[in-house]
Amino acid sequence: MNKLQDEISKIKMKTLAHQPFFGAGASKLLWVADKQMKTAATDGTSIKFNPDFLMSLSSKQQVGLVVHEILHVYGKHHIRGIGLDHNLHNIATDYWINLQIQDAINAEIRRRGVSCMELPEGALLDEKYRGMSSDDIYKSLLKEQTPPPPSDGDDNDDGKGGKGGEQQQEGDGQSPGDQSMDDGPKPQDWGRVDNADIATPEEAAEAEREVEVMVEQAHTMAKARGLETSAGQTLLEEYKKPSVDWKTVIRETMQGVSVVDYTYQRSHKNMGHLLESDDIFIPDFHREDTGELVLAFDTSASCSPDEVQQFVAEFRSICEELRPTRVHILQCSTRIRDARTFEQGEHLDIDVKIGGGTDFQPVFDWVDEMGIKPMALVYLTDGYSDCPEEPDYPVYWGVTSERQGHLFGEVMSIKF
Numbered sequence: 001m002n003k004l005q006d007e008i009s010k011i012k013m014k015t016l017a018h019q020p021f022f023g024a025g026a027s028k029l030l031w032v033a034d035k036q037m038k039t040a041a042t043d044g045t046s047i048k049f050n051p052d053f054l055m056s057l058s059s060k061q062q063v064g065l066v067v068h069e070i071l072h073v074y075g076k077h078h079i080r081g082i083g084l085d086h087n088l089h090n091i092a093t094d095y096w097i098n099l100q101i102q103d104a105i106n107a108e109i110r111r112r113g114v115s116c117m118e119l120p121e122g123a124l125l126d127e128k129y130r131g132m133s134s135d136d137i138y139k140s141l142l143k144e145q146t147p148p149p150p151s152d153g154d155d156n157d158d159g160k161g162g163k164g165g166e167q168q169q170e171g172d173g174q175s176p177g178d179q180s181m182d183d184g185p186k187p188q189d190w191g192r193v194d195n196a197d198i199a200t201p202e203e204a205a206e207a208e209r210e211v212e213v214m215v216e217q218a219h220t221m222a223k224a225r226g227l228e229t230s231a232g233q234t235l236l237e238e239y240k241k242p243s244v245d246w247k248t249v250i251r252e253t254m255q256g257v258s259v260v261d262y263t264y265q266r267s268h269k270n271m272g273h274l275l276e277s278d279d280i281f282i283p284d285f286h287r288e289d290t291g292e293l294v295l296a297f298d299t300s301a302s303c304s305p306d307e308v309q310q311f312v313a314e315f316r317s318i319c320e321e322l323r324p325t326r327v328h329i330l331q332c333s334t335r336i337r338d339a340r341t342f343e344q345g346e347h348l349d350i351d352v353k354i355g356g357g358t359d360f361q362p363v364f365d366w367v368d369e370m371g372i373k374p375m376a377l378v379y380l381t382d383g384y385s386d387c388p389e390e391p392d393y394p395v396y397w398g399v400t401s402e403r404q405g406h407l408f409g410e411v412m413s414i415k416f
Contacts, residue, residue, distance in 0.1 A: 063117035
């Protein structure tokens with residue numbers, strides 16, 4: 001055990017010396033040896049590893065493994081992966097992480113001629129994902145690729161670049177599931193992320209804040225030594241990105257699909273002193289009805305009555321301005337708890353019912369069953385549910401949490 005502890009100390013010191021942004025995070029997490037694991041994984045609070053696997057790696061691969069796991073934490077992957085396809089989410093985050101590591105390796109080589117770390121053979125690396133977030137990569141994989149079958153590694157782990165197996169060439173667009181594998185750890189086994197033990201959106205928000213503080217401290221340390229990383233800058237910019245003004249987005253969206261009818265009429269006789277001829281025709285601007293709208297919100301305890309009422313109030317003012325033919329307002333938990341239809345001009349009087357879990361599917365099933373072809377559907381939610389199949393009408397999500405990567409359509413972060 002002393003030999004293992006010495007090895008861990010060396011890995012931490014080496015990472016902290018040459019890659020302080022990542023080393024700072026490695027020093028904060030608990031290291032747990034677990035021979036029941038095949039390789040390594042993190043849940044955001046610890047790095048769990050098989051000691052035999054760790055000792056089998058070269059010195060550079062050990063640092064690369066640690067940096068890989070730290071980037072899972074810095075990227076909040078242990079939080080954002082909750083509710084997603086676990087294996088595919090690991091693959092998506094691997095693509096994002098390995099590009100960050102490759103950039104860090106290149107920067108270190110430019111700085112001192114050599115790097116303290118390296119990516120493993122078979123790492124998932126594809127330049128087509130450069131500039132994309134891990135959420136965007138996940139969405140792309142959902143649309144373009146069939147996820148590989150679950151590996152025979154640890155049950156709670158997911159896709160990472162790994163040791164052994166046939167290497168996927170950069171930019172070849174090959175599906176991870178198409179790679180041939182030997183009997184060693186597969187690329188998606190090398191360093192994984194487990195979902196955090198989080199039960200409520202409040203716990204998720206607190207976990208996200210803890211990660212952001214960790215990253216800010218690590219970035220400050222690295223900057224003081226003149227060793228900033230592009231990954232650190234990218235993450236900080238992402239954290240500080242202002243939330244979308246959902247009210248403006250919804251209003252502009254509805255205005256964009258509403259119809260303005262230009263009808264022409266003969267000039268009024270009372271305008272004769274302004275016009276030289278009574279035969280001049282001027283346009284009369286008349287806004288056509290915008291069609292049917294569906295407003296849905298989940299009634300889970302994470303959305304308070306005051307928050308939902310604020311959303312309904314804004315939606316009410318939009319409807320008054322844009323004159324939808326009909327408005328359907330649905331309250332949904334794991335089932336439709338209330339469904340009301342309002343004709344044009346009716347006051348949207350909603351008795352909000354809070355409580356229960358979250359399931360998006362009943363709303364879309366209700367729309368189909370009623371034979372409605374809405375101009376748009378707006379869904380207010382905390383995001384904690386599996387995503388249904390995308391319908392053939394526009395969907396706009398107002399999400400109160402970070403759980404957004406699995407959603408189709410237009411996604412807006414809501415901060416009340």
